[in-house]
Amino acid sequence: MRVYLPDGRALDLPEGATAKDVARALGPAWEREAVGALVDGELYDLLKPLPQGAKVRLLTEKDPEYQRLFRHTLAHVLAQAVKEHFREKGYDPESVKLGVGPVIEKGFYYDIDAPEPLSEEDLPALEERMRAILRRDLPLRRFVLSREEALARYRGKDPYKTELILEIPEGEEISFYQQGEGEEGFTDLCRGPHVPSTGRIPPHFRLTHVAGAYFRGDERRPMLQRVYGVAFRTAEELKEYLWQLEEAKRRDHRRLGRELELFLIDPVVGKGLVLWLPRGNAIREELMAFMREEQVRRGYQLVTTPHIGSLELYKTSGHYPYYAESQFPPISFQERGEEEEYLP
Template sequence: MHVTLPDGKQLDLPQGATALDAARAIGPRLAGDALAATANGDLVDLMSPLPDGASITLITKKNPAEAAPLFRHSLGHVMSQAVGEFYRAKGYGPQDIKRGVGPSIENGWYQDFDLPEPLREEDLPEIERIMREIIGRGLDFSRREVSKDEALAQFPHDPYKAELIRELPDDEAITLYQQGDYVDLCRGPHFPNTGKLPAAFKLMSTSGAYWRGNEKNPILQRIYGVAFATGKELDGYLERLEEARRRDHRKLGRELELFTIDPMVGKGLPLWLPNGTVLREELSRFLKEQQFQRGYQGVVTPNIGNLDLFRTSGHYPYYAESQFNPIDVDDEQYMLKPMNCPFHVRIYASKPRSYRDLPVRLAEFGTVYRYEMSGELNGLTRVRGFTQDDGHIFARPDQLKKEFLDVLDLTVFVLKTFGMEDVRFRVGVRDPESDKYVGSPENWDTAERGIMEAVEEVGLPYAVEPGDAAFYGPKLDFIVKDVLGREWQLGTIQVDYNLPERFDISYVGEDGQDHRPVMIHRAPFGSLERFVGILIEHYGGDFPLWLAPRQVVVIPIADRHIPYAETLASEFKAAGMRAEVDDSANRMNAKVRTAELSKIPVMLIVGDQEEARREVSVRERTPEGHKERKGVDFAGLLAELGERVRTRD
């Protein structure tokens, strides 16, 4: 066999050769420095056989970050070995420790355990110490292919491993990896030796996790770790993590009284408190204004629908596992709506349409319901009931590109308004090997080509993601990076030739014949709940003035200044702004502190001098810190702040 090196040179090797064999063929020094390799662009370890004819690149200790998924996965195995040694010191045997899955993830890894007694958070430093000791032993990782019977015999005491092994296809290679006396079922890949693993790692936390994410299964103990190629990267990550904790939308949502999730109401069903309702309504008003200017018409649809509606659309049974069970009503079945689009299709079909009527643009802030497993629920970002800023455009084929570009422009404008300008674009297309998609291949080809041509026309770079399409059509997703460098999938635009076909909707063309419209599904925010959760963290609760639930607080220095303060607050309200007076018995400094903790953007302090001159002293929160102005004319300030709110500056 042969492989091709980055410089184009071919290297002849024995059949079944590994990346380590390739490194040795080049030279002993490279073999000693090698950590991993890529084969045809995929990360592989030094122990696995290379495919014949592969293009390979060797990764060495000079660039260890390129092998991050490998060293993180290997550290997960080291941690698993360390947990075994920790419990061995307590008198337990190998049969007492059972292990679930343990993959590498972004920035680190996790491993699930069924342990004889729970591991405490305060035990993690000791596990970490044992890990560093194992690394110091310089243990080689070895790889071994085994039969299904051999694999089952390796883990006679472990029902989780046995379940995974029995589900593996008979023709799939089963591999075991070993370092020292620790053996695990694993596809790999791994580092060659524990001594080459980076020291920049830390065990972060432990929590419960249902086996395979199913709440009907046992709860295992999950341990999370993070790892980086250098200590500097680890320190930077830990600093960002601390900042993320400070910005956590669940923490800020409680402190700023934005939302609550009440177990008596139900898991994943947020209750919007008055402050959060203001935030939600401001977002809705902002988008409704933009939609009105672009020719959308508002509609409202019910929260349940006849099951036949969703059978026709394909949402039932295609997404049956993520939907709530049907409800029996008289002699019919209904379902909590998982999507708004079938309702909008029926609104379109409610009267005859001419080619002159198109495009028809319908929009709704419609609440939908999805069954999410309890373990996956997370504040506002993963819920069971949420509101989509759904819009559906019914267009002639010749109008498709223009309508798509208009939606693209709207979505980019929305994200820029909130300072979310670090965006990448992902085109989700069908997986030709999957049978989950509905509609003809010709319609799919047309829709996929149309999205890519539109994106290319405006010069946006994009990546194609096979298998990421909706079941009825391809889509363009907006992947946004927030101030902490985390990526979120927010807005989406989908092109759909199939729902019009399934619902048999049409318009009368210039030729007097019936023609099929094309649908565009779009949601600039996506889920309003999820968008608000992300927005809280993006701003750290310091919302811009126009969006802040509490915009202005007037702080009287003494009780005699309260009437003047109330007069100013009334004038703000008359101008359409949210203002309040802190007439508590606290001293002025305490009032300022309370307003700071509540993240109110503008504080106005008034005393004798301000009242006599109809002025205010202004203390304003800004991204750069606090900005203070004394002796500010109130009328001028009212006009200034009103303009900033009006323009959403």
């Protein structure tokens, strides 16, 4: 097969060659420094076979795409650390079931169904396990299975991975990534891309919090635990990001509103529903007065409309037929003999 380098040179390689083979062909320096490649503009790792005639640009740790590679592999490292955590507690690692673990802005997460709930207190220990996996420098291996072989790995063990495999279109490749061997390793259903080994991941990451997340974002599905992490190339970037988080917490309007006695948010009243206290209400009234004065000064004429309207109004506007399921239910006075219905 033949691929093309950024300078236009052609490179002949064996069928099934990867970006790793391209790096090897270009010499020891590239073989040592390469972490991935852009293949016809798409991010590849060093393990995925290249298409015939592709344009290939190798990537090193200096390229911005490197962050996406190591953040993705860190999600796998997190999943491996969670399995090791529960194995040490006496559970079968298979009791830890996994949803998805994508890259997100600044980091990654993994959705986990564990035999015991994970808490914020577990995160430092999980981080230490992850750093140990990085120090072990486990090489990654990519392999492909048939649909039947892939389902056999998870059927009866992990319903989430089973469902994900069943939704892969017929004829599409079903790939896996393995880091390490046996009990020291971890294998996951994954499209990639990844760094070549866990030792190529910078140690500048932090697990930030645990949250609940429905599988596939569907409230009718099981609630999983989503463990979030952030990761950067340098310690300075991580330190700066964590400082920004602390500053955001310090300026959190919910905390300031409570401490300055401006407003309260009480779950008995409802999530996000504000109860204005005297100090906060004074500020609110001043702002409203300023806005009214400014509108009048600029020539606006103020009107006041009802808080509810006839259902026919919403049908005429088109809102009711299209958004009926997400609106408040109609207010009816049929028990009083009135046929007309209203919406807030």
